[in-house]
Amino acid sequence: MSKEPLLKVNNLKTHFHTERGVVTAVNGVSFSMNSGDIIGIVGESGSGKSVMSQSIMRLLDHTDAVEYEGEVIFEKENLLSLSQSRLRAIRGDQISMIFQDPLTSLSPVYTIGNQIGEAIRLHQKKSKKEAHQQAVEILRLTGIPSPEVRVNEYPHQLSGGMQQRAMIAMALSCEPRLLIADEPTTALDVTIQAQILELIADLNRKMGMGVLFITHDLGVVSEICTGVKVMYLGQIVEEAPTDQLFQTPLHPYTQGLIQSIPKLEGDRNEPLHVIEGTVPSLTDIPQGCGFSTRCPYADELCRTSEPPMRIATTEHRVKCWHYEAINELEGRETTVGTSK
Amino acid sequence: MEQANEQSILTVSSLHKQFPVYGSFGKLWGAKAYVNAVTDVSIQLYEGETYGLVGESGSGKSTTGRAILGLTPASQGNVLYRNRDVAAMSREEMRKFRKDVQLVFQDPFSSLNPRKRIGRMLEEPLIIHKMGDKAERQEQVFRILKTVGLQPEHAFRFPHEFSGGQRQRLGLARALIMNPKIIVCDEPVSALDVSIQSQILNMLKRLQQELKLTLLFITHDISVVRYISDRIGIMYLGKIMEEALTDDLFHEPLHPYTKALFSAVPDFNRSRLKERIILRGEIPSPISPPSGCVFHTRCPYATDVCKTDIPAVREVRPGHKVACHLVD
Structure with missing residues (x-):
């Protein structure tokens, strides 16, 4: 296939200015991936895998002390040089992210449906009713039983596995082209982890999005990923x-x-x-x-x-x-x- | 390991632990309901063995460990240490028991006092138990640091100066300094990276053999428990579902839950096309556990009898116990 890759990262460096001097958490990472790929980024703590994924989304911008180098090309745009308003349009719409701990990523004071609906209405012209309906559908897709009821519940009423499903539903609500999953199953039990991995692989097949799967667990990578990149000290040391x-x-x-x-x-x-x-x-x-x-x-x-x-x-x-x-x-x- | 000529050092017999759940007026109207954390658990620890207690979150494995240590009193059932009931021990016996049975925690970051130097921290239990004079205690601290692969000069440092793996070594040093007979390890490597995890596991296994320790190893990690344990008990919703020697258990798991649990573990050594049992649903609430077999709501083979009758723990092969109606 000679088509453009979905995501192309060129010599990405992320520097943090700290009291002890400049810390380079990501030190020259380059790779590209296509839609439909599930790419695993593996590394131990401190390898820079999470900072790398957050740099792609520019989630670290709020700290003044961060500085990027290199390029992250997504849909012919360099994400590192985009304006905040353009970034907001992309985040959650074309690129979304799921995190390790669903409970800290979901708001405790809004219902699940409300939070998913918000993401939908932010990017698509939909009425509240339509957004609610779409939230139910997407929850059904992630395998939550009786989504019509669950959609009106608050995060604390769901179990850990269900919360992670709700997070995935929210991330997928706008049918993103790229899903970044940062240790999405680390906080879950193995039997629940198996369910979530199956879900991600299944949605990847159905929706054809690219998945960047960040994890420390080589076993998980072997289950789900098509390609792997091993990171050590902010660099990719092996890819295959x-x-x-x-x-x-x-x-x-x-x-x-x-x-x-x-x-x-x-x-x-x-x-x-x-x-x-x-x-x-x-x-x-x-x-x-x-x-x-x-x-x-x-x-x-x-x-x-x-x-x-x-x-x-x-x-x-x-x-x-x-x-x-x-x-x-x-x-x-x-x-x-x-x-x- | 032959068990016939080995002594049971610790016996847990039909242990129950319930935690009360109070309503909005607190204890005023009494408990609203009870969380059945541990239900009818019986375990025997033999001298010098490593017993692995495996389960998912909420299975009651940590509560069992804490009940054995006497940290949470059991609601029913008892724990016998060298044939003495722990609950009925006198103060003096309890002192001895606390010295003999030590605990290693999961999180080495929060289980070390940040304001104490390591040497002082390690020395403290020796002072409490009036062991040796100052010079001897110092000597002992240096020796134990060496045992767990650290340097004597580390005694003068504070916890924040150590990495995660080193802190777990310190946690172990603190347990070992009392010369214990039994160490209860509650998820001791779960917070560590794999390359550090293997260092700690190797050390733990070596020390267990050298010092003839009895370990109760509590974990959710199937591959870790296989490496470290001689015998394994699988817990689900407060009950032991299956218990066997490690090799027997991995060679032929009998309980449907054990099979599903093993097949859910991601493992790059197995072929990708392996048959996989994916359990539907989640662990039911321990406040109102299912009737009959607690696993029947998720069990792919459940029959009518599973919904009504509680399966007894039966020994179906020598040393291989299972609580399931469907296993002969």
Whole structure:
């Protein structure tokens, strides 16, 4: 397909001016995605994945201390240079977002229907009655039982899973082209999480929107995403289609992450793989490769100069100087361990 | 692990815990209703084993843990520690019990006093239990810091100077310094990133073996519990639905809830085309739990008998207990 990508992020950097100096939470992220894609952004806390998604929506603007660099192209417009009024027209209409904790994102003093109706009436010329009707329909779509009743209830009357469904309903009310989901299932139980993941995948098929799925959970990514980008210290260190990433992870960080998770099958007496050390502070980013302080393979080159994004196969990119050598060394282990 | 020649160090027998729900006039008109947090739970902990208690939120796993520690008194049933009823212990026995049974919390950020240096914090229980003189206590603090993978100089720092993983190590150090027999770990790794989680899990497993600890490991994470536990109990709406040795349970889960729970866990090792049981609906309210089997409202196999009769916990294979009418 040679059509324009839905979203194109070019060398995005987000700087925060703090008392301890400038902190660069997102440090040169580039990627593009098409409608219909579900792209997973994976990283541990402090990897910059949430700041990245919030930068795309420019949700950080209210703090004066933030500064963006680069471009975020959506529908031929650079979101980073748009006026506030134009942004408001896009937010909630063409790009919407769902968050981790539905209860803090929903207003406690308005009914669900009222809040969904507000989003609809903000972007579309609809009467209150029509908006209410549409809210019922969209709630039905997200699988809430008896939506005619639920639409008049307040958030506290719904359970966590139902609240998250209501959030999703609100985000989808204007049929956005892009949905940004920031850890939407982290606060939910696994059986409810399975329901919500199924819902998002189903809506993605029905409505054909692009989904940017931010999570720390590699298992969730493997269930739902078509492609994955692994972030570490504000940068993408590896990107690949989901199956490829799990079968042949190339970056030592990705490999470490995958091996650190206790498995549901196989030997459980072997100690878990450990990535030594902790994520460095953003005020104290290591020279060269950001992962060099924790990488078992790091050498002088890694500690002094930053590796470029290197193309392993057409769709698989990795930010590592030595991935060929490392995978020759470990190659057999990683493929046998994860392929099925 | 063979259980026949092992001693039960702690026995929980038909534990019930109800929390009253008061109306708008508070306690004036008495309780309006009761939340049945734990209903008829019986668990035996054997010396030196790790027992994993798994459940979703609201399943009563944490309340069970707190009742064992005596932090919330049980409404019915009792907890026996070395064949002594915890509720009937004298002050002196209780002191000993509190020393032997320690707790590690989920959130290492809020369970450490921000205004106390680590050394002082670790030393405090030693002072309370009158263990050793000042020099010995100091020695003990340094030793325990080393045990959990920290440095002696960390004793002079404040909690905010530590990362999440280090704080969880401190939480463990505080539990270990009393030389406990049992540690109740309530979601000890749930707040941590995976790369840190594996460090803590490895350490916990190593220490458990070295120090011959008995662990009650409470978690909602299925893959973590599989790694750490010898035996597992699955809780749902205040009841134990299934209990078995870890390998047996994962090899052949018997209860429909266990099967659904396991299949809902996202796992990149399994093939994507795996058969998946997605449960409809949500956990019912513990104020008015369903009649019969509490799971029948969501169970894909529920029959009429499930709606009326409460299934007893039966031992269907050696060491494998299940509460379900449909399992033979």
